[in-house]
Amino acid sequence: MPPVITTEKLSKQFGPFKAVNELTFQVEKGEIFGFLGANGAGKTTAMRMLCGLLAPSSGKASVAGFDVYTQPNQIKRKIGYMSQKFSLYGDLTVSENIRFYSGIYGMSRQQIRQKTPELLEELQLQQEAKTLVADLPLGWKQKLAFSVSIAHDPDIVFLDEPTSGVDPVTRRQFWELIYHAAEKGVTVFVTTHYMDEAEYCNRVSIMVDGVIAALDTPAHLKQQHGGESMEDVFYALARNATRKGD
Amino acid sequence: MPSPEMPPEKEINMKQLIVFIKKEFLQVFRDKQTLLMLFGLPIAQIVLFGFALSNEVKGSKIVITDYSKDAVTTRIIGKITASQYFTVEQSLQNADQLQAAFRKGTIKMAVVFPANFAEDLARTGKASVEIIADASDPNEGTTVANYMTQIINDYNLELDSIAGQPLQIVPDILNLYNPQLSGPPNFVPGVMALVLMLVCTMMTSVAIVKEKELGTMEILLVSPFKTLYIIIAKLTPNLLISIVNFFIIILLSSVFLDLQVKGSLLLLTFCSILFILTSLSIGLLLSIYSSTQQGAMMGALMGMMLPTMLLTGFLFPIDNMPLALQWLANIVPSRWYFIIVKNVMLKGLGFASIWKETLILLGMCVILFGISLQKFKIRLQ
DSSP states (O other), rough: OOOOOOEEEEEEEEEEEEEEEEEEEEEEETTTEEEETTTSSHHHHHHHHHTTTTSSSSEEEEEEEEEETTTTHHHHHEEEEEEEHHHHHSSSSSSHHHHHHHTTTTTOOOHHHHHHHHHHHHOOOOOOOOOOGGSSOOOHHHHOOOOOOOOOOSSSEEEEEETTOOOHOOEEEEEEEEHHHHHHHHHEEEEEEEHHHHHHHHHEEEEEEEEEEEEEEEHHHHHHHHHHSSSHHHHHHTTOOOOOOO | OTTTOOOOHHHHHHHHHHHHHHHHHHHHHHHHHHHHHHHHHHHHHHHIIITTTOOOOSSSEEEESHHHHHHSHHHHHHHHHOOOTTTHHHOOOOOOHHHHHHHHTTTSSSEEEOOTHHHHHHHHSEEEEEEEEEEEHHHHHHHHHHHHHHHHHHHHHHHHHHSSSEEEEEEEEESOOSSSSSOOOHHHHHHHHHHHHHHHHHHHHHHHHHHHHHHHHHHHHHOOOOOOHHHHHHHHHHHHHHHHHHHHHHHHHHHSSSOOOOOOHHHHHHHHHHHHHHHHHHHHHHHHHSSHHHHHHHHHHHHIHHHHHHHSSSSGGGGGOHHHHHHHTTEEEEEHHHHHIIIISSOOOOOTTTTTHHHHHHHHHHHHHHHHHHHHHHHHH
């Protein structure tokens, strides 16, 4: 089976500044791929290029079998996206949010009607279908946002620091949702600040100053860099960074 | 290439758009506060401008100088004194005193009856009375002069019926300080321009900036939903609400101010939609340059309300402004819309009288929408 994300020397330059410098990696189908790096390391820029939001300066990349230069619209249909900012409408109810986001991905009314109860059941939110999202606790909102981002059954879901500001218990539950999605064959591309979350990933890439400094399974990375935890590995790699986070 | 089980792209697009527009309406109608403001604003403005700020002037201080002192002038002076519009001050006898009183602003108008007034009237059938008005405030100046003319015309009619032949007293009006008066102001066209402009720019910019602030804009951009559609979906509810607002103003002014649309309502509606679209484009442009809802709101208030109030011509006549401001007024869309409403609504004129203004508005609309569309796409990449 071909990889779902392939990049070859993918670069993005803003003026003289090389935000992302010759990234080459592959992500397999159904994989949970952790994308780590300090602030300013180039994570977000790389992710935006893969989502079709930003045109690369050079290099090659394909997502879900489509080229990022020539087929960004096809890519958009095949991916889901959840940003670090909470991204549901607080003044709409839970089911209205589901209907809206599924609708703009072109799902038919019938598909949405079928999907909504399934989704609510998985989150155990059946009772809250008519509750305004603003009235939900933060943890529930984040879980709902994730479920909404994969409601249209994308090949890949991009998660940009999805658990920032969420308590440990909810983070655990959130990762259960991620595993569940991966089991169903959705590829998960996730950036995070939490090193314990990096341990949950199948493979982790660590970006430093616009390049990938390391890419392997968490176990191998710890072995190679002689660390007890991913935190040690990350620190060993990132302390040599010259870019300051913003 | 879309996968085979997907419906054709055009069909999807249309469905997506409808979903989005529905969501916009849901949000608008759920926000009771904004809704109240949207529809309260035109009502408040009409009441405020129509009643409270009415341009009726009562008890203006005037001076009557009578060089004739005959039966006719005494009758007319009696009528003037009886009128609630005027308070007659003691007679000032010479021109210097008059001038000084005008300068100090103690009097608003002087009425001068020349010597031999009744004699002239009897011999030639015609006599003129001089009315000198302080027009430093042009609106008040005209209004006061009009009241006086009215009183004299009434007396003319009386004379005609007594004499059985046309006798004429000609009011000779002299506007001090501001000889070229613009016509009597009517606030309704101005209020219409102001309300539509404000509602459109504010609602649009706030609605879009809100999505940026929330972070939902990013999600929309990653989705297959087209940028142009985001704009269309955002503008549609505002367009409809503004059209409703337009009809509310027309209805209010017809019922409460007894001011009906004299010309074609269809033409007026068409031009109003054009003006609304222009204002929506300005709101779109504002949203591109502001990153917070407060910023967008302030931009709409400061950037649009002041120029619209000052440079539209409904509070201050543009002809009396310095040349630089007159030039500036030309780029204010409401200035042209104001002329259109005045001509169609008040004067009952047809398209022939407003084609130039309509064309200017159309040009502004196309240019502004084009620019904001372009900027919107670039900015969001």
